[in-house]
Amino acid sequence: MAQEQPVSTRGPLNASAILRFAWDSPAFTASDAMSATHLTRSTVIALCDLLVAEGWLRELENARAAGEYSKGRPARRYVLRADAGVVVGLDAGQHHLTAIVSDLSGRELARVQSSANPDSDIARERLAAADGSVNGALQKAGVTSDRVLCIVVGVPAPTDADGHSPEGQNSFWRIMNPGYAEHFSKRGWPTVVENDANLAAIAEGCRGRAAGASSFVTLLSGERFGAGYVVDGRLVRGAQGGAGEMRLLSLVEGVGSPDGIGALARDWLHKAIAQNVVPPSSALAGLPEHEQDARTVFRAADAGDSFALSIIDRIAERLARICAVLAGLLDVERIVVAGAVATSIGPLLERTARRLTELTHPPAPELTASTLSDNVVSIGAVAHALEYARDHALTMTVAPPTSA
Amino acid sequence: MAQEQPVSTRGPLNASAILRFAWDSPAFTASDAMSATHLTRSTVIALCDLLVAEGWLRELENARAAGEYSKGRPARRYVLRADAGVVVGLDAGQHHLTAIVSDLSGRELARVQSSANPDSDIARERLAAADGSVNGALQKAGVTSDRVLCIVVGVPAPTDADGHSPEGQNSFWRIMNPGYAEHFSKRGWPTVVENDANLAAIAEGCRGRAAGASSFVTLLSGERFGAGYVVDGRLVRGAQGGAGEMRLLSLVEGVGSPDGIGALARDWLHKAIAQNVVPPSSALAGLPEHEQDARTVFRAADAGDSFALSIIDRIAERLARICAVLAGLLDVERIVVAGAVATSIGPLLERTARRLTELTHPPAPELTASTLSDNVVSIGAVAHALEYARDHALTMTVAPPTSA
DNA sequence: ACATTAGATTTAGATACTAAATGTAATGGC
DNA sequence: GCCATTACATTTAGTATCTAAATCTAATGT
Numbered sequence: 132m133a134q135e136q137p138v139s140t141r142g143p144l145n146a147s148a149i150l151r152f153a154w155d156s157p158a159f160t161a162s163d164a165m166s167a168t169h170l171t172r173s174t175v176i177a178l179c180d181l182l183v184a185e186g187w188l189r190e191l192e193n194a195r196a197a198g199e200y201s202k203g204r205p206a207r208r209y210v211l212r213a214d215a216g217v218v219v220g221l222d223a224g225q226h227h228l229t230a231i232v233s234d235l236s237g238r239e240l241a242r243v244q245s246s247a248n249p250d251s252d253i254a255r256e257r258l259a260a261a262d263g264s265v266n267g268a269l270q271k272a273g274v275t276s277d278r279v280l281c282i283v284v285g286v287p288a289p290t291d292a293d294g295h296s297p298e299g300q301n302s303f304w305r306i307m308n309p310g311y312a313e314h315f316s317k318r319g320w321p322t323v324v325e326n327d328a329n330l331a332a333i334a335e336g337c338r339g340r341a342a343g344a345s346s347f348v349t350l351l352s353g354e355r356f357g358a359g360y361v362v363d364g365r366l367v368r369g370a371q372g373g374a375g376e377m378r379l380l381s382l383v384e385g386v387g388s389p390d391g392i393g394a395l396a397r398d399w400l401h402k403a404i405a406q407n408v409v410p411p412s413s414a415l416a417g418l419p420e421h422e423q424d425a426r427t428v429f430r431a432a433d434a435g436d437s438f439a440l441s442i443i444d445r446i447a448e449r450l451a452r453i454c455a456v457l458a459g460l461l462d463v464e465r466i467v468v469a470g471a472v473a474t475s476i477g478p479l480l481e482r483t484a485r486r487l488t489e490l491t492h493p494p495a496p497e498l499t500a501s502t503l504s505d506n507v508v509s510i511g512a513v514a515h516a517l518e519y520a521r522d523h524a525l526t527m528t529v530a531p532p533t534s535a
Numbered sequence: 536m537a538q539e540q541p542v543s544t545r546g547p548l549n550a551s552a553i554l555r556f557a558w559d560s561p562a563f564t565a566s567d568a569m570s571a572t573h574l575t576r577s578t579v580i581a582l583c584d585l586l587v588a589e590g591w592l593r594e595l596e597n598a599r600a601a602g603e604y605s606k607g608r609p610a611r612r613y614v615l616r617a618d619a620g621v622v623v624g625l626d627a628g629q630h631h632l633t634a635i636v637s638d639l640s641g642r643e644l645a646r647v648q649s650s651a652n653p654d655s656d657i658a659r660e661r662l663a664a665a666d667g668s669v670n671g672a673l674q675k676a677g678v679t680s681d682r683v684l685c686i687v688v689g690v691p692a693p694t695d696a697d698g699h700s701p702e703g704q705n706s707f708w709r710i711m712n713p714g715y716a717e718h719f720s721k722r723g724w725p726t727v728v729e730n731d732a733n734l735a736a737i738a739e740g741c742r743g744r745a746a747g748a749s750s751f752v753t754l755l756s757g758e759r760f761g762a763g764y765v766v767d768g769r770l771v772r773g774a775q776g777g778a779g780e781m782r783l784l785s786l787v788e789g790v791g792s793p794d795g796i797g798a799l800a801r802d803w804l805h806k807a808i809a810q811n812v813v814p815p816s817s818a819l820a821g822l823p824e825h826e827q828d829a830r831t832v833f834r835a836a837d838a839g840d841s842f843a844l845s846i847i848d849r850i851a852e853r854l855a856r857i858c859a860v861l862a863g864l865l866d867v868e869r870i871v872v873a874g875a876v877a878t879s880i881g882p883l884l885e886r887t888a889r890r891l892t893e894l895t896h897p898p899a900p901e902l903t904a905s906t907l908s909d910n911v912v913s914i915g916a917v918a919h920a921l922e923y924a925r926d927h928a929l930t931m932t933v934a935p936p937t938s939a
Numbered sequence: 940a941c942a943t944t945a946g947a948t949t950t951a952g953a954t955a956c957t958a959a960a961t962g963t964a965a966t967g968g969c
Numbered sequence: 970g971c972c973a974t975t976a977c978a979t980t981t982a983g984t985a986t987c988t989a990a991a992t993c994t995a996a997t998g999t
Contacts, residue, residue: 143955162977171957172978203976204964289866299896346774358864362771362778369766369866370750378896379863384788459783460762460864462693462773492703492782547986566946576947578987607945608995 145170147525149178150187153211154235154521158191160206179209186215186529211235215529216280217272218520219320220512223261223286224327225249225307229509230264232272235280237517241272242509252302254309261311280520280527281321283512284311285330287357289372294324297371321527323519327351328375329366330511331501332359335467337514339507340499347465348457351507352391352472356380356453362461377453386452392472392479395449396425399442413438429475443479450479451486458487458496469501476500549574551929553582554591557615558639558925562595564610583613590619590933615639619933620684621676622924623724624916627665627690628731629653629711633913634668636676641921644676646913656706658713665715684924684931685725687916688715689734691761693776698728701775725931727923731755732779733770734915735905736763739871741918743911744903751869752861752900755911756795756876760784760857766865781857790856796876796883799853800829803846817842833879847883854883855890862891862900873905880904 145168152167153159159167164175182188191208213236222229226249232241243264251257261284269276288296288304294312296304308324315322332349335341341349345364351357358375360367367374377389390398401423410416414431416438431439454466468476480498488495503510520527549572556571557563563571568579586592595612617640626633630653636645647668655661665688673680692700692708698716700708712728719726736753739745745753749768755761762779764771771778781793794802805827814820818835820842835843858870872880884904892899907914924931 145955160977173958173980174956176978177956203966203974204978206977344774362773365769367766367771367865370748370868371866373866374766374864376863376866379859379894455783456787456860457864459780460778460861461771462775462777462780464774490783549987564946575988577949577989580947581987607943607997608947610946 143178143181145174146178146181149175150182150211150524151521153182153188153209156211158208158210160208162206176207183209186531187212187524212529213238216278216520216527217274218280218513218516219265219268219282220509220514220516221261221265221282221284222327222330222509222512223257223284223307223311224508225287227505228260228264229506230268231509231513232268232274233513233517235517235520237513239513240274241268243267243271252306254306257306257309258311258314261314276318278530279320281323281516281523282315283323283325283330283516283519284315285325285327285508285512286311287327289369289376290324290326291372294322297373321519321523323515325512325515326357326359326372326375327508328357328359329368330359330515331469331507332361332366332511333515334503334507334511335469335501336361338510339469339501339503340467341465344465346461346463347467348461348463349467349469349501350453352468352470353393355391355394356389358457360461360463362463380453380456384452386449391470392446392450392468392476393425393470395446396428396442397423399445400428403438403442410438425472426475429472429479432478433475440478444482447479447482447486450483451490454483454487454496454498455490459491463496465497465499467499467501469503469507471505473501474504547582547585549578550582550585553579554586554615554928555925557586557592557613560615562612562614564612566610580611587613590935591616591928616933617642620682620924620931621678622684622917622920623669623672623686624913624918624920625665625669625686625688626731626734626913626916627661627688627711627715628912629691631909632664632668633910634672635913635917636672636678637917637921639921639924641917643917644678645672647671647675656710658710661710661713662715662718665718680722682934683724684933685727685920685927686719687727687729687734687920687923688719689729689731689912689916690715691731693773693780694728694730695776698726701777725923725927727919729916729919730761730763730776730779731912732761732763733772734763734919735873735911736765736770736915737919738907738911738915739873739905740765742914743873743905743907744871745869748869750865750867751871752865752867753871753873753905754857755874756872757797757874759795759798760793762861764865764867766867784857784860787856787860790853795874796850796854796872796880797829797874799850800832800846801827803849804832807842807846814842829876830879833876833883836882837879844882848886851883851886851890854887855894858887858891858900858902859894863895867900869901869903871903871905873907873911875909877905878908
């Protein structure tokens with residue numbers, strides 16, 4: 132339990148307080164900021180002037196002109212300059228890359244998706260692909276690279292505080308994270324490299340299904356399960372960033388492997404067809420190999436196909452056990468299932484939730500499907516980048532005000 | 536992911552920085568404090584004078600007189616006044632109560648142990664017993680109740696931020712925590728009520744086997760398992776303080792129940808004797824019922840008794856699985872097994888560690904036995920109370936300096 | 940005696956804020 | 970159209986916390 136030395140802080144401490152407030156407000160008057168920060172008007176106005184001069188805030192026409200009726204003298208109004216800079220969120224997955232450029236209000240300016248060679252283990256190739264996506268998105272957004280305040284990269288690997296991934300898993304982690312931290316730092320961008328499931332959790336926490344909860348788990352599911360924990364309002368990363376790695380789920384009875392929902396649905400269907408045990412009445416009987424995927428199973432289940440439902444039931448049992456163990460060990464209020472499959476798993480979650488109430492002691496955790504589909508990680512990356520920019524704003528330089 | 540409003544802080548901010556530094560130093564000069572806090576001499580000396588006047592620090596004879604050779608003018612020396620106040624740590628277990636009174640240097644001034652009626656569900660009785668222990672310890676230490684800076688109470692139940700335990704477990708939790716928070720607050724003492732396993736983790740983190748590790752788990756074992764997590768240097772408590780509850784371990788293959796090491800050893804021995812399957816060569820054969828306990832099994836195993844070793848092996852297998860799941864899901868570097876049984880489980884841990892390396896991917900977490908025996912919880916309570924006092928020192932009033 | 944060392948003390952700011960008095964742009968009643 | 974009222978802005982003086990730099994002091998070694 133290391134305790135870092137407290138250090139004397141200097142500088143207009145509360146400028147950051149004003150900026151934090153501005154970050155989450157659409158537009159605000161000096162009085163708004165006063166009640167939010169408990170500072171006096173003199174201080175607030177002085178700080179706002181400072182922040183306007185630095186380019187972080189813009190002064191708007193006064194509050195009455197804006198239609199906010201009031202009797203007395205009209206109040207001055209400020210907003211965060213959404214165009215003071217941009218942040219970049221990059222989902223650097225094994226198969227796909229997604230880069231999002233966002234302004235400071237969280238508005239997405241551009242998105243570029245591309246596919247990666249999933250088997251390439253050449254660092255240079257993966258870095259070049261990442262560069263391509265990021266540059267493409269910046270160009271599409273019409274901003275130059277010097278406007279980037281910071282970038283957050285999501286990788287399917289644990290990461291430590293420096294953004295490095297441990298050796299292990301037959302070097303898969305090192306291949307998935309071939310040094311993004313140094314790579315983007317070289318461009319002068321503050322860079323954070325973070326595990327994909329952790330970013331998914333951040334996404335759910337601020338724009339998704341976990342908004343408001345202080346303790347929740349996000350299960351990122353596709354080919355494999357990965358979890359992101361937010362407990363007591365903070366991300367739990369682990370000694371090497373490996374918290375949420377699901378390899379040891381194999382020890383949980385009835386789980387057996389860390390395979391994700393997508394993989395399980397596909398594999399079980401595939402095996403059933405190969406062994407010829409699919410009843411001919413089922414829509415899944417005799418499906419061509421390239422259509423034997425999770426989505427097909429879920430669609431068939433939705434249509435009432437009883438064989439598809441039997442697969443769903445098996446997955447539900449396994450998922451419920453995973454959720455029970457996680458919720459039990461971590462005491463979280465909610466579990467969000469995210470990832471590309473999340474859009475079509477309504478019936479699965481219903482069954483899982485039923486099983487979960489049997490397995491756990493009340494109150495059972497809420498179980499919901501993410502609404503962010505296959506963008507969770509990149510959205511989480513943007514959200515994390517915005518937080519990072521907010522927390523380090525006063526150390527960053529911003530595009531000069533476009534006043535004149 | 537709630538974000539509380541930042542508030543303007545005022546007052547001699549860095550007095551607390553000096554005090555924090557003093558807390559962990561035996562005696563220090565102004566120069567020591569300067570390099571620790573990055574403040575100038577003027578500031579440090581002004582703040583030290585302030586803290587001396589308030590009773591937190593005492594000025595000693597100068598550094599040369601103390602034998603710290605130096606050439607120039609002798610430096611002034613200060614220490615934290617260990618007798619500025621006391622803190623109380625109370626382990627309010629189901630069967631036993633332990634109250635420790637400690638001075639601010641962490642020196643134990645008095646300890647009182649007593650047994651509680653484990654089946655009493657009358658709040659008044661448990662509170663009276665707690666009062667008895669605490670008052671006894673204070674009297675033994677020779678301090679009056681107004682000198683108590685704060686008290687930390689450890690209970691075998693989850694606790695929330697207010698020190699309340701949830702309904703559940705057939706009200707066992709409410710019985711174990713019959714409102715200690717309000718009870719001791721009424722005496723004017725800042726009171727923290729915390730789960731016993733969490734306090735054990737705090738104890739291991741600062742005086743025990745996890746010193747230096749930033750992520751570790753403490754498994755408090757006796758009749759039942761309970762875990763305390765410290766991940767990324769902070770305690771993980773969970774939505775209702777229930778992180779580390781092991782009820783759902785029953786879902787892990789080969790574990791089956793959250794019974795602790797003590798209970799397992801006793802029960803398995805008991806069953807074996809009842810079923811008459813203990814080989815007559817074993818020292819455990821025909822043991823009278825009141826001697827059929829965990830310690831006996833461990834002693835026999837130590838002496839090489841092969842039947843005892845077979846029980847140890849079964850426990851090791853189970854313990855290894857628990858450790859594997861916890862370490863895997865949380866990515867901790869170390870697991871400390873604590874509790875009364877911890878003193879005699881050397882051979883068990885050896886076997887568990889071997890099994891653990893088979894079950895986990897490298898690096899396997901270190902596995903150690905606590906050296907704090909059945910005092911972990913009360914020692915953790917004291918440690919937590921000292922931290923609490925340090926962090927809230929400037930809001931507390933202290934016994935006036937004994938100078939004149 | 941005197942240079943050297945290491946720290947103490949003093950003095951004069953700088954910074955980041957508060958508090959309170961005064962000034963100002965609007966409203967609405969008469 | 971004047972005036973009280975409202976709700977803010979602006980100005981001024983002042984405070985607390987800390988720094989920087991000059992000066993003072995108590996010791997050592999030669």
